[in-house]
Amino acid sequence: MKFSVVVFPGSNSDYDAFYAASTVIGEDAALVWHKDTDLQGADAVILPGGFAHGDYLRTGAIARFSPIMSAVQAFADRGGPVLGICNGFQILLESGMLPGAMVRNDRIKFVSRLVPVRVEATDTPFTAACAERQVLHMPVAHGEGNYYADPDTLAGLEANRQVVFRYSDAAGGISPASNVNGSLNNIAGICNRQRNVVGLMPHPERATEAQLGSADGRVILASAVKALASLSR
Amino acid sequence: MAVIDAAVLERHGIKPDEYERILELMGREPNLLELGLFSVMWSEHCSYKSSRVHLKTLPTTGPRVVQGPGENAGAVDIGGGLCAVFKIESHNHPSFIEPYQGAATGVGGIIRDIFTMGARPIALLNALRFGSLETQQARRIFEGVVAGVGGYGNSIGIPTVGGEIVFDEMYAGNPLVNVLCLGISRIDGIVKGAAKGAGNPVFYVGAKTGRDGIHGATMASAEFDEKSAEKRPAVQVGDPFMEKLLMEACIEVMKTGAVLGIQDMGAAGLSCATSEMGSRGGVGMTIDVMHVPQRETGMTPYEIMLSESQERMLLVVEKGREHEVEAVFEKWDLHAVQVGEVIEGSRLKIHERGVLVADVPNRALTDEAPVYRRPMQEPAWQQGVQRLTLDDLGAPPSAQSAFDRLLTVPTIASKRWAYGQYDHSVGTNTIAQPGMSAAVVRVKGTTTGLAVSVDGNGRFCYLDPHRGAMLAVAEAARNVACAGGEPIGGTNNLNFGNPERPEIMWQLGEAVRGIGEACRALGIPITGGNVSLYNETEGRAIFPTPVLGVVGLLEDASKTTTRTFKQPGASVVLLGDNLGELGGSEYLATLHGLVAGQPPALDLSREAAIQKLIVSLIREGSVESAHDCSEGGLAVTLAECAFNSGGIGVTADIAGVRLKPDTTSDVASGSDVASGSDVASGFSRTFSVNATLFGESASRIVVSASGERLDGVLAAAKAAGVTATVIGQTGGDRIRLSVNGTAVVDSAVAAAEQAWSTSIASRMAGRAPR
Amino acid sequence: MKARVYVTLKPSVFDPQGRVVADALLTLGYEDVQDVRQGKFFEVELAATDAAAAKARVTEMADKLLANPVIESYRVEVLA
Amino acid sequence: MKARVYVTLKPSVFDPQGRVVADALLTLGYEDVQDVRQGKFFEVELAATDAAAAKARVTEMADKLLANPVIESYRVEVLA
Ligand SMILES: Nc1ncnc2c1ncn2[C@@H]1O[C@H](COP(=O)(O)OP(=O)(O)O)[C@@H](O)[C@H]1O
């Protein structure tokens, strides 16, 4: 299968995602420039981490206007799997492809560390290979990952099981103590109602090799491979 | 007509005899713009006029050296046609004036030095010094610097993988911010900062030029006084997004082969880039300031040439291939504009709308800058501070209370509060993260890895700059070796006071002599560095603080280890000799309020032997953990091996050092401490225990090894002539230390780790960022 | 012509920056501080000369880019 | 009592954020945008009741914490 990774000006985990998808997982991958309008035959699209346009206005606010985003939107509308990681998640929020918004981390500071995250739904293309309630260790590295949605939206997310990942402790327990940034309901990642667009703050692409501290993130990419295989069957 | 009188010269920081030299080199009176060029280029920061004669003595060659000092960064061969490109740079003065932006632009500056060489930056480290965290001012500066380091590095996407932070009142009015950047390049892909070929166009790309930082270089070369406040507009604001675009575009554009030379505009901006590129290439250069993109209206040629606006580059492009270069920059929404061209001869000619406004031989600005052999004089107080007697100390604390106290001293406590704000996983190369002593990054596409460490001990250098500097080299190299890296190259940042004072100059000379000696003995060529002088406030200098950055090669990046114990039941072995040297130790400073004595002795051949030994033990997989002994001595080292291990404790019994006059001669504190005549024997017994646990003797490493591997470790040590002593076992959930069989420290790992890991955070609590 | 766009978090959205500033002010001894909210503003320099047209135009910019309606509200002010 | 502190970068200080916002607006077709500068403001809720005293107090806060005098300037405004 083919992962297309969009490169925005200021993306800094674009190559990490490309490397994980290609060299580590062994699938086809392409880097797609944000000014392009063609996704190069993607089976799945990744909007990578980084600081698109410096994040100077709001995270993801300017990137959503990039020419490639119409193609990403159209791809998602056709049911294509789209994964937004960190800044990519923020871009999905700003573009309205996912509900809610990000505010500054509750303790203001940038947080960078390996954190446990519990998988809340296995019926998305990026969690299909996960076990129920599996705990994954993945790095977070962000200053604005404090997820917010108004009460109705939040209730809707929960009711529709659109919360895909929550910050947890190593045993999968969810508590304020395991919340790294103040996100409502410990939300680390969500999906759209159609479940094909997923955004998360932790970095699965940086957790695909044990040598680097964790290989837990592989299952996210492997899920896409599995989901695609079952689709084409 | 410009009137150049004494006041104008003084404002430009040019001494009368320097002006005489300018007149001679120019063959006429310079105009104000020309004087401005000399002023910045002949500043201490750009010309190294005080340090150059000393730097010349450093070893800079070796079989692996691809690029020694003199270029934007040094480079060493790491095999497979690749080289490691690295350099360290300081931003001390700007960080005092505006901590966030000062630190951020410091990071930006060193990153440019690396990608200017054609290398892709893959790691950042920093060495920081602040005043005591008990003061509001130090907390504010610390908070701002850490946020600035993170703000820039995180955004541009280069992981900050390591560093060191020391707190001492001596840095209260003059913090140190030294940043090292490491990049990887193909050896044949290295691009230099030299102009070539008359007729080739000179391009400018990056941020527009504003009035910021004018005379930044001269500021970095002057002491602080109350008037520094007036120099404040010199602060520059960093734009990591612009730099990210520049970095990607420059790396891409250099692959076209159309770029013949490239240099970033750092200190002294366009003046430096144009004259240095011309002089390195043995050609001249002409530019017209009218073409320079400007952020503000009405800028004069003087302001344009001296501006230190960040995130700008100057390129010499092969004539006829301009469009290839422009196309790449356009892709990244950057507009490269031609500002001039390379010309025959050796002059820098600056025009304003076609009118020649400055015409200077470029070598006059660079190579012909003055070189001073400034007078050096050992300070009168030097011998005095090296004396240490038991009488000076008063009643010693118990080992347990000293241990508890040392674990929470900010210099020893976990620095997670700081590095938790640094993205260290971006780039997916980071094998050993911050907090694990040396950082280890892999080199994608190969099996190799690089270990990097930055170290310096201002206290040791204050007590003895020569030995202190040697110890800094040894420690940086030892840290790299403890991660399995064979040291292959070094860089250094010399942070000192006012070189016009003979005592400071003596410290500098002694320190450089020490660095040279140690690097020669350990086979570490120095490939570059930086000198930061005038680190004083109101006449009070910082501790002389040379910071060493050492890069080590791991042929197999999977064969590395960290400081932490890996399993219970392993034997804990001390490699090296425990000499109980308390001179200049953290123990003395923290528990007795004393910075005195002689720094630990260093036998460079023993140091080389222990480093070789540890590298081979790690390569063979014989040891599970390895940790160098430094601040806080053996006791703190053992505790640190237990911390972050998942709670694996340790039980160790250590042979006490004897505080007798007849102990080995160079053990200064050991022998002197005993010379206190009428001290109760209880006191001296406690001192002996404390010296055993907290002395900071060099050339020591604590390793752990399990089962039959232990014998191999002991045999290898014996063969290498390194003392190896089994001092205990890992396991349990406590840190239990005894000396000569008497229990002296017994702490739960969890409680000790909690105290150690939260000490800085709790000191910082309640302070908000700006 | 100059316009200013003031952007604030909606009252229902927790403002971590404001809280940290409030805490810091309390720590510094300003005990009468009851609450702090942080906002941002943009000063937009326009070629336009008609105030009403400028206001409409800048309001559009705010809607489209400068503010995120999910969490923020804004106010436009046209200066001389 | 409420006070607002408006903080802006001094005119001579480079404002990368403003530049990026201006570029974005141009890209979105707002070609009459000549320049954008970004600032921030703090809304401080005080227990005080005397406007003059409040202003003095908030000015002190701005000096000490809210603005960075090295690169920023500020303006204090007391509301009802
Ligand atoms: N302490 C030092 N040891 C060795 N080389 C040094 C030292 N300080 C400066 N250098 C070298 O001198 C050269 C000139 O440095 P400089 O002009 O400051 O470059 P930059 O502006 O990039 O910092 C560089 O190649 C640098 O590596």
Ligand SMILES: [Mg+2]
């Ligand atoms: Mg330098």
